Amino acid sequence: MALIQDNDAGISSELDSTPQSQEAEQALIGALLYDNEVYHRISGIVQAKHFYNPVHVRIFDSIAILIERGNLADAIVLKNRFSQDETLVDIGGVEYLALLLDNAPPGSTAPEYAKLILDMAMRRELIRLADGIKGEATDPDSEQDAQNQITSAESQLYNLAEIGGTQSGFVSFENALIKSIEMASAAFSRDGHLSGTSTGLIDLDRQLGGMHRSDLIILAGRPSMGKTSLATNIAFNIAKKFKREKDDNGIEKTVEGGVVGFFSLEMSSEQLATRLLAEHSQVPSHKIRRGDITAEQYEHIRDSADEINRIPLHIDDTGGISIGALSARARRLKRMVGLDMIVVDYLQLLTGGAGMNSSTNRVQEVSMITQGLKALAKELDIPVLALAQLSRQVEQRDDKRPQLSDLRESGSIEQDADVVMFVFREEYYVARSEPSEGTEEHLKWQEDMEQLHGKAEVIIGKQRHGPIGTVKLSFNPDLTKFGNLAQDDRFEGGH
Structure with missing residues (x-):
């Protein structure tokens, strides 16, 4: 699949040194718009936070929310969601969604694109983490001794290896509520009703x-x-x-x-x-x-x-x-x-x-x-x-x-x-x-x-x-x- 370019959007094939793949992000979103069933094959691999392009983050997040609610997530539905969205307007508006759909690869390739997006996200996070560790170690005014710095670095590296990120940040109430319902459902179906x-x-x-x-x-x-x-x-x-x-x-x-x-x-x-x-x-x-x-x-x-x-x-x-x-x-x-x-x-x-x-x-x-x-x-x-x-x-x-x-x-x-x-x-x-x-x-x-x-x-x-x-x-x-x-x-x- 060729990289979709848009001069107004600033998306170009000349990628900087930051690990990323605009092409993989576009391909995965296109595959999702073409066939929502693809989501269930890639949801355990990649999340919205792993995308590099902020617009792709928002599009993927909207798709995920719609599908998890049992609703259709296609270009027409998203068009209504993003019709007044200035960031999408800047890169071509709803026509950009249509372009993603037109260039959608076969759904069978979606997991590979998802893995690539996750790999790039983890590389970016690893660079950020390494910069932080280096900054802390070279800071003469740091209050943490070397042993505590090592423990902190190991903890962050563990989180990166386990969940693809060292900082979870804010979680929407909607996502927290979904997890709560899942826990209650598991408890209800389990012997003894234990959560x-x-x-x-x-x-x-x-x-x-x-x-x-x-x-x-x-x-x-x-x-x-x-x-x-x-x-x-x-x-x-x-x-x-x-x-x-x-x-x-x-x-x-x-x-x-x-x-x-x-x-x-x-x-x-x-x-x-x-x-x-x-x-x-x-x-x-x-x-x-x-x-x-x-x-x-x-x-x-x-x-x-x-x-x-x-x-x-x-x-x-x-x-x-x-x-x-x-x-x-x-x-x-x-x-x-x-x-x-x-x-x-x-x-x-x-x-x-x-x-x-x-x-x-x-x-x-x-x-x-x-x-x-x-x-x-x-x-x-x-x-x-x-x-x-x-x-x-x-x-x-x-x-x-x-x-x-x-x-x-x-x-x-x-x-x-x-x-x-x-x-x-x-x-x-x-x-x-x-x-x-x-x-x-x-x-x-x-x-x-x-x-x-x-x-x-x-x-x-x-x-x-x-x-x-x-x-x-x-x-x-x-x-x-x-x-x-x-x-x-x-x-x-x-x-």
């Missing part, structure tokens, strides 16, 4: 609606409450249900479960794997560690290991990692194998990184870490589940159920989190207050222990998307496993 990824725990899913993309979820508790166990159970449930399918554009997307990245800053990968083996094989972890198992249990462990080995759960047990290094590793994992959820065990073991100095207090550092985790959740468009320790003031109260003020450096954690959950096992505290045997108090204590045995609570202290409240779960200390409590009302009506 997020299922945790594998029915009542927790009911309260949260699943784990939502771009959310920072804090799971807090005192030592021995089972934070790591619950996070491991959730991560395992999500990873073992992982399922991917290709959409209409041939792009693979996760439709159930997900690939999980687990940053274990306290426990080694071997310890974490032993917990998973215990949960899956139903053999207590202390017996696995000691080798105190029967031949039958060994077979269960071996079979479980074979199954677990196939699930997409990736463990990084580097201690004292910085928020910048964690973000870089998460981006790399998503680029290489995909990533649908991150678990961080636990938040207070992360460091702020190279930007920290001796005058930075811990509250400021934790604030930087929580902001970094929230930014990472939005950047990768995945939920981030971060564990957190609670202060000792919980132990001083008669009612030891945790609350938001018990979070260490609570201001920044509470502010940045979309959801704050506390795991609480009253059995743990009651077991440590055993009265003397043979007394009435001991009988009452035994009754309390029987009622509390194997039960746990997850207290939702904050939730942007829904109500707060308490979720009851079962807990098996031998297997360090949380599960659904069999409640009579759940099974009424066949649910």
Whole structure:
């Protein structure tokens, strides 16, 4: 197809050094005007923002809006839209649209033109990004040290590689509304009507609606409450249900479960794997560690290991990692194998990184870490589940159920989190207050222990998307496993 030239428009075959292809842009728009069905083959490749010519940006955007609404998008319809548009008048008015249509290439070539337009857009963005990195690095007055500049550059490069742009800019309310409707539709058609990824725990899913993309979820508790166990159970449930399918554009997307990245800053990968083996094989972890198992249990462990080995759960047990290094590793994992959820065990073991100095207090550092985790959740468009320790003031109260003020450096954690959950096992505290045997108090204590045995609570202290409240779960200390409590009302009506 020959390049359409118009002297008034300033469109010429003499292209400057900026990467662009006016011919490809004209060809793709012409193909769309000739056959609207072409849009469904190229919409997953190119967007309006990838076009170089501002007029083409507006024409493509109008075509996209019309087609997505189920309307016809041809030269006549666009003529009415652009009849008073001065920018189109400058390049020949509606006759320019007719010219594009007359020179339309076969629809089968449209994906190749779309790929070329995207490639040129990414090259332009790469040049802009490189100029910015060079300017920052050579600026003697820059407040960012080299390490922070590298982290920032890596983040921008990741976004460019993932979505074809380092800055999303403004999104029209119409586009935001379309995404919201798509999410509601997916939730309506999904088992359990969840808008997020299922945790594998029915009542927790009911309260949260699943784990939502771009959310920072804090799971807090005192030592021995089972934070790591619950996070491991959730991560395992999500990873073992992982399922991917290709959409209409041939792009693979996760439709159930997900690939999980687990940053274990306290426990080694071997310890974490032993917990998973215990949960899956139903053999207590202390017996696995000691080798105190029967031949039958060994077979269960071996079979479980074979199954677990196939699930997409990736463990990084580097201690004292910085928020910048964690973000870089998460981006790399998503680029290489995909990533649908991150678990961080636990938040207070992360460091702020190279930007920290001796005058930075811990509250400021934790604030930087929580902001970094929230930014990472939005950047990768995945939920981030971060564990957190609670202060000792919980132990001083008669009612030891945790609350938001018990979070260490609570201001920044509470502010940045979309959801704050506390795991609480009253059995743990009651077991440590055993009265003397043979007394009435001991009988009452035994009754309390029987009622509390194997039960746990997850207290939702904050939730942007829904109500707060308490979720009851079962807990098996031998297997360090949380599960659904069999409640009579759940099974009424066949649910």
